[in-house]
Structures are given as structure tokens and as C-alpha cells.
Amino acid sequence: MKAPRGLGFNERAAPKAQPAATKAELMARLNARQTPKIERVLEPAGHSRNVVKSAYAAENERQIANIRERLLDARMRLRTGFAKSKDMDRGR
Numbered sequence: 001m002k003a004p005r006g007l008g009f010n011e012r013a014a015p016k017a018q019p020a021a022t023k024a025e026l027m028a029r030l031n032a033r034q035t036p037k038i039e040r041v042l043e044p045a046g047h048s049r050n051v052v053k054s055a056y057a058a059e060n061e062r063q064i065a066n067i068r069e070r071l072l073d074a075r076m077r078l079r080t081g082f083a084k085s086k087d088m089d090r091g092r
Contacts (some may be wrong), residue, residue, distance in 0.1 A: 021070035029064045033057070 044052055 018070065021067045021074065023071070026064070026067045026071065029060060029067060032060055
């Protein structure tokens, strides 16, 4: 079976880079945990209301965890990169 035309190696398997996480983005997500008051007329009632609210809360928590993980990863890369550069200077 032939590969589709126009798809080079980079287009096929290149993962998309995530944008850099910032502390401001994390704080905005943390502040978004408390949802604003909504008009009673627009709120779903009963079980549907709980499902909708828990879905929004779960998505927000997932994004907060993702941002925290990216910030931790960036912090560790910075620390290890700084330590390696110091070791290289000592060898000179």
C-alpha cells in the first residue's frame, strides 16, 4: 500500500509542542475553580446540573495538573541545565 502523497517524515510523526506554561496561567486556572453565579433559568436541574458542574470541574482540574507538570518539568530542566553548565566551566 502506498503512502499518501504530500506527507513527509516531519508531517507524519512530528508531535505538536505544547506552549510554555506560565505561573499567570496557573493562577488564572486556580481562580477559575470558583464558577460565577448563573441565572437560575439557564441552569440545568437535578442530576443534569451535577453532571455538568462535575464535568467542568474535572476538565479544569486536568488542565491545572497539566500546567503544574509542565512548570515542574521546566524547573527541573532549568536546574539540571544550570548544573551541567557549571560542571563544564569547572573542567576548563
